Amino acid sequence: MRSYLFFLFAFVLTTFQVSSQRIPAQITNPASLYSTYDFSSDEGELKIAILEQLGDKELLDIMQNSTEITWPTGIATLSARSSNKIAMLNYVCYKLVSTDLLCILQIPAAENQAMPTYMRPLKDMYFIIGLDGVAFEGNNYVYEPAPLDDEFLGDNESSEDVEDEIVLISNPADLVPNFDLKNCEDFRQLVLEVLGEDEMNILIELASEKTWPLGISTAAARASVQEKMKEYVVVFAASFEQASQAYILVWVPFYGNEHMPPKMQPLTEDGFYLVFKSEGIYFQE
Structure with missing residues (x-):
């Protein structure tokens, strides 16, 4: 098990190059x-x-209406947004201000009356969103992950080794949903050499269907996207055995899977984990 797989990328907002104009945008x-x-x-x-580009009144309006406590119930909590992730793509919105990493979207109430009642804004609201999550004319943002710090790597590893850990899903039918990792002794011994009990439990949680994106969170959903699942960028995490069957745990990172359909993209920056019978994973030469 490689400890760097459990590192959450941290982003530092650096120098801003600001542009401002109200142009149509699409949440992606x-x-x-x-x-x-x-x-x-x-x-x-x-x-x-915001102050320089839009003014005092607009700054106050954005600050007051860009947090979840002011949003409609359908997007007012993380769980609600996860449930309505696909529907959120249908918001009519406009880019107001963009920086190196962020942009501010205006979601006009008058233009979103076709949204479900529980997602319909009562007044104009605003989203502050990373440039990797929105499309608009002139947005040429490309995500470049920061190098992994050596403290998150094994004793004999460097950040250059990460590419060697990328594997391919060769047979989605070999996925074992809700595998009982907690009671798999071989897995526990392997993981606890690197992680603590609490961290292991978080990993196990991320390997359960309930944390997977909507497009693969049920057997019926997976049956309709089996070929598409082969396009996931996945990283080898661990191999272990139970009852003479070999299994492989892979990590599906948030960044690197932006090309997948929205309903199949990881829900959080933690990504998620999948357990396959070993025959279902192909190791590239």
């Missing part, structure tokens, strides 16, 4: 949405950008 990945953006987290630069 609701997981990039900030539900309670901390305007002090970037030393006030986003706040200053």
Whole structure:
């Protein structure tokens, strides 16, 4: 088991190059949405950008209406947004201000009356969202992951080894949903050499259907996208045995799977895990 697989990428908001105009936009990945953006987290630069580009009144309006406590019930909690992830793509929205990593979307109430009642804004609301989660003219953002810190790697590994861990799903039918990892002794011994009990439990949670994206969270859903599942970018995490059967645990990272249909993309930056019979995974030469 390689400990770097459990590292959550941290992003630092750096110098902003600000552009401002109201242009049509399309939400492509609701997981990039900030539900309670901390305007002090970037030393006030986003706040200053809004002030300079839009003005005092607009700044106040955005700050008051860009957090989940002001949004309709259908998107007012993480669980609600996860349930309505696909529907969120249908919001009519406009880009107001964009920076190197973020943009501010306006969701006009008048233009979103076709949305379900529980997702319909009563007044104009705003989303602060990463550029990797929205499409608009002029958005050329490309995600470049930061190098992994050596403290998250094994004793004999370097960040260059990550590419060697990418594997392919060769047979989605060999997926074992809700595998009982907690009671698999071989798996427990392997993981506890690297992680603590609490971290292991988080991993097990991320390997259960309830944390998977809607498009693969049931047997019926998976049956309709089996060929598409082969297109996931997946990373080898561990191999273990139970009852003479070999299994492979793979990690499906959030970043790197933006090409997948929205209903199949990971719901959070943690990504999720899948357990396959070993025959279902192909190791590239």
